[in-house]
Amino acid sequence: MTRRTEHGLRGLYLVTPDEADDTRLVAQVEAALRGGPALLQYRNKLLPAERRHTQAAAVLALCRAAGVPLVVNDSVDLALAIGADGVHLGRDDGDPAAARARLGTGRILGVSCYDEWARAEAGARAGADYVAFGAMFASPTKPAAVRAPLELLGRARRELGVAVAAIGGITVDNAPQLVAAGADLLAVISDVFAAADPAARATAYGQAFRAGPVPAARPQ
Numbered sequence: 001m002t003r004r005t006e007h008g009l010r011g012l013y014l015v016t017p018d019e020a021d022d023t024r025l026v027a028q029v030e031a032a033l034r035g036g037p038a039l040l041q042y043r044n045k046l047l048p049a050e051r052r053h054t055q056a057a058a059v060l061a062l063c064r065a066a067g068v069p070l071v072v073n074d075s076v077d078l079a080l081a082i083g084a085d086g087v088h089l090g091r092d093d094g095d096p097a098a099a100r101a102r103l104g105t106g107r108i109l110g111v112s113c114y115d116e117w118a119r120a121e122a123g124a125r126a127g128a129d130y131v132a133f134g135a136m137f138a139s140p141t142k143p144a145a146v147r148a149p150l151e152l153l154g155r156a157r158r159e160l161g162v163a164v165a166a167i168g169g170i171t172v173d174n175a176p177q178l179v180a181a182g183a184d185l186l187a188v189i190s191d192v193f194a195a196a197d198p199a200a201r202a203t204a205y206g207q208a209f210r211a212g213p214v215p216a217a218r219p220q
């Protein structure tokens, strides 16, 4: 299997909260970007498409200024319309292979796998750059999310030629065990965006990656 490593997908993966106020969203993202994430996802499950377009374009400008790639949740159309760097798709968000065909090879494609190994294999085959497992812990954002076993992270790292993301209830305190188990990306909403100082909180995740094991050789 060809390994897709060109995006350097390792580190904190910030995911935006459901914020309806554009000014507040910009301030929150601007602050969190100062913490040096590897990647940022624009996600809003409440606003209509037109408002999401406006917010995503504003977040893209911030990401460009910070040199951080932007992934758009759920919608290839929106990602392409604003010129984002990629898209994240879950089970209700369309076919990953069709998304890859539309995105071309240069953009990032991420796929939700929940606690399902078969989804990760299929996602990697369809051309995903990363597969995401979760929820790893109880999530304040998605309290009803299925819980994924830690072991999936290591198995994906050993057997798939793509980056491995973990999501759901991640905090600075539990981050090191996820990195040790095999996560390349830690996708976080609440722990950073609900923090009193989002920049400091985001910065603190760097330690989990510095302390983690040197990435093992993976299949090419």
Ligand SMILES: Cc1ncc(COP(=O)(O)OP(=O)(O)O)c(N)n1
Binding pocket: 013, 015, 041, 043, 045, 073, 074, 088, 089, 090, 091, 092, 093, 110, 111, 112, 132, 133, 134, 165, 167, 187
């Ligand atoms: C990195 C990452 N992993 C998982 C998800 C969840 O995607 P999905 O299951 O489609 O749920 P929604 O986010 O659309 O509510 C994600 N967004 N990002």
Ligand SMILES: Cc1nc(C(=O)O)sc1CCOP(=O)(O)O
Binding pocket: 112, 114, 133, 134, 135, 136, 138, 139, 140, 141, 142, 145, 146, 167, 168, 169, 170, 187, 188, 189, 190, 191
């Ligand atoms: C968007 C999302 N997807 C999940 C999954 O398990 O697939 S958990 C989740 C929410 C993550 O937010 P928080 O960092 O606040 O727990």
Ligand SMILES: [Mg+2]
Binding pocket: 073, 074, 088, 089, 090, 091, 092, 093
């Ligand atoms: Mg989705």
